[in-house]
C-alpha cells in the first residue's frame with residue numbers, strides 16, 4: 001500500500017460528506033473528538049473502547065485503510081466511532097459539514113506526514129487557511145493537539161497555529177488528560193514506534209479563545 005498520497009491531487013476534490021451525528025453515533029449528544037490522518041484507526045478503536053462517553057471521528061486519505069476500519073466498526077458493533085475517507089482539509093471545509101463543530105471538543109493531528117521537501121510543504125495538512133477555517137468554526141475552549149517526531153514539522157505547525165490569534169498555547173504539564181478525549185493517554189501506532197526507537201516527540205495543545 002502506498003505510504004504517501006498527494007492530498008492536493010484532483011482525485012480528492014470530490015469528497016465523502018460526513019453523515020449526520022445521528023447516523024454516525026448511537027448517542028449523538030456526546031462530546032466529539034476528531035482525529036485527522038487516523039490511518040487504520042487502531043488508536044481510535046482503543047479510545048472508543050476505554051472512553052464510551054465520547055464520540056470519535058477519524059478522517060484518513062488512504063481509502064483502503066478507511067474501508068478496513070469501517071468493516072471493523074461494523075463487526076465489533078462499536079457505537080461511538082466513525083471513519084470518513086478523503087482529504088481532511090476538503091471534507092471539513094465543506095459548508096455541509098459545519099454542523100459537526102457544534103459537538104467537536106477537540107481535534108488531534110498525530111504524526112502528520114512531514115513532506116520534507118520545501119516544495120512539498122503545501123501538502124502538509126496544517127496550513128494557515130485551514131487553521132483560519134478551524135478558528136472560525138471551533139467553539140471557544142475547544143482544543144487542538146499536535147504531535148510529531150519531526151522538529152521542522154513541529155516548528156511549522158506551531159508557527160502556523162500560533163500565528164492565529166484565536167488559539168493560545170496550553171502548558172502540557174498543567175493539562176488534565178483525564179478529562180480529555182484521551183483519559184488514559186492511549187498511544188498511536190507511530191507514537192509506539194517512536195518510543196521503541198527512542199526518538200523525540202514534540203507536542204503541544206492549543207485552546208480556541
Ligand SMILES: C[S@@+](CC[C@H](N)C(=O)[O-])C[C@H]1O[C@@H](n2cnc3c(N)ncnc32)[C@H](O)[C@@H]1O
Nearest residue numbers: 007037039060061087088110111113188189190
Ligand atoms: C504518518 S501517518 C500517522 C498515522 C497515525 N496518526 C499515527 O500517529 O500512527 C499520517 C497519516 O495521515 C494521513 N493523511 C495525510 N494527509 C492527510 C489529509 N490531508 N487528510 C487525511 N489524512 C491525511 C496519511 O495517509 C497517513 O495515514
